Amino acid sequence: MLKRAVVLIFVAFLAWAATQPPPPKICGSPDGPPVTATRIKLSDGRHLAYKEHGVPKETANYKIVFVHAFDFCRHDAVIAKTLSPEIFEELGIYVVSFDRPGYGESDPNPKRTVKSMGLDIEELADQLGLGSKFYVIGFSMGGQVLWSCLKYIPHRLAGAGLLAPVVNYWWPGFPGNLSGEVYNQQLWQDQWTLRVAHYTPWLTYWWNTQKWFPSLSVAAQSMDILSPQDKELMAKLSDRENYLAQVRQQGEFESLHRDLIVGFSAWEFSPMDLENPFPNNEGSVHLWHGDEDWIVPVTLQRYIAQQLPWIHYHELPGAGHFFPYADGMGDTIIKAILRWEK
Numbered sequence: 001m002l003k004r005a006v007v008l009i010f011v012a013f014l015a016w017a018a019t020q021p022p023p024p025k026i027c028g029s030p031d032g033p034p035v036t037a038t039r040i041k042l043s044d045g046r047h048l049a050y051k052e053h054g055v056p057k058e059t060a061n062y063k064i065v066f067v068h069a070f071d072f073c074r075h076d077a078v079i080a081k082t083l084s085p086e087i088f089e090e091l092g093i094y095v096v097s098f099d100r101p102g103y104g105e106s107d108p109n110p111k112r113t114v115k116s117m118g119l120d121i122e123e124l125a126d127q128l129g130l131g132s133k134f135y136v137i138g139f140s141m142g143g144q145v146l147w148s149c150l151k152y153i154p155h156r157l158a159g160a161g162l163l164a165p166v167v168n169y170w171w172p173g174f175p176g177n178l179s180g181e182v183y184n185q186q187l188w189q190d191q192w193t194l195r196v197a198h199y200t201p202w203l204t205y206w207w208n209t210q211k212w213f214p215s216l217s218v219a220a221q222s223m224d225i226l227s228p229q230d231k232e233l234m235a236k237l238s239d240r241e242n243y244l245a246q247v248r249q250q251g252e253f254e255s256l257h258r259d260l261i262v263g264f265s266a267w268e269f270s271p272m273d274l275e276n277p278f279p280n281n282e283g284s285v286h287l288w289h290g291d292e293d294w295i296v297p298v299t300l301q302r303y304i305a306q307q308l309p310w311i312h313y314h315e316l317p318g319a320g321h322f323f324p325y326a327d328g329m330g331d332t333i334i335k336a337i338l339r340w341e342k
Helices: 002-018 078-082 085-091 112-127 141-152 176-183 188-199 201-209 228-242 253-263 300-309 329-337
Strands: 038-041 045-053 060-069 092-099 134-139 158-164 285-291 311-316
Touching: 002 253, 038 112, 038 228, 045 112, 060 078, 060 112, 078 092, 085 092, 085 329, 092 112, 112 141, 112 253, 134 141, 134 329, 141 158, 141 253, 158 329, 176 300, 176 311, 188 201, 201 253, 285 300, 300 311
Parallel strands: 060 092, 060 134, 134 158, 158 285, 285 311
Antiparallel strands: 038 045, 045 092
């Protein structure tokens, strides 16, 4: 057994040494893509690209920061895309979406952590002058990022909406038998991809670029993980062809792979241990999930909602992972988070 272990470690080391990720092609650098987006410069020198939607922030009644999903970018602000123009104007809503580090035209952050994402959002809001409090909405992996906001910047939040947020199967708040059961419901290649990201993050690039075994099905844009509703909604994402090349243009390691490494790492806190950021009912936190989500199974969201009774949990019958693109969902989500229609 010892000899086998030594051999495996040696082979893994060779694989790592032979497949170090190439440096990212940073936007605006001599060999990188051009800068076309509006950007801010963060305190650590990185640039964050953003896009504004709705009414001007100077006259807005509600200011929202939207956080995009895995393999998406600032152009994929589903809330801004699906919200009725009448609601935008009537309520006076401003939305800013941004490229998370390494995506689109935002500089990579090799030091990215769970905490740093929440602090990036806070600094974006401050540089744009969104005020002492603002709303946050995140979809999928962007929804997972909102746990960072609820942990590290709860005093800055007016409300939050998590849309089909990705779960980390290794969060300590989950019972081992429950998280293991749900984990095993995934396609085997997805199980292995997440296992590599969690236990051997230094092999993440190698695993996702090797050709012997299939890697993450979401990154491969496989139709096998889409529910019937998801497949029907794909037509609403057809405009992504106009900017799809921008999403990974700086390289996959500091965008897709870094998402996996951070999102499925050993977190320093469990979302199930968070306290209500609005003890006086001055705001609210909502979580929406479809009961036919084949990408992020609903079972663990139900458990989270049970452990955090202050979260307004909305389970959608027959809905898949991409339910925010369904007709009327944008209006429903915004009205609930802004408490405009209870």
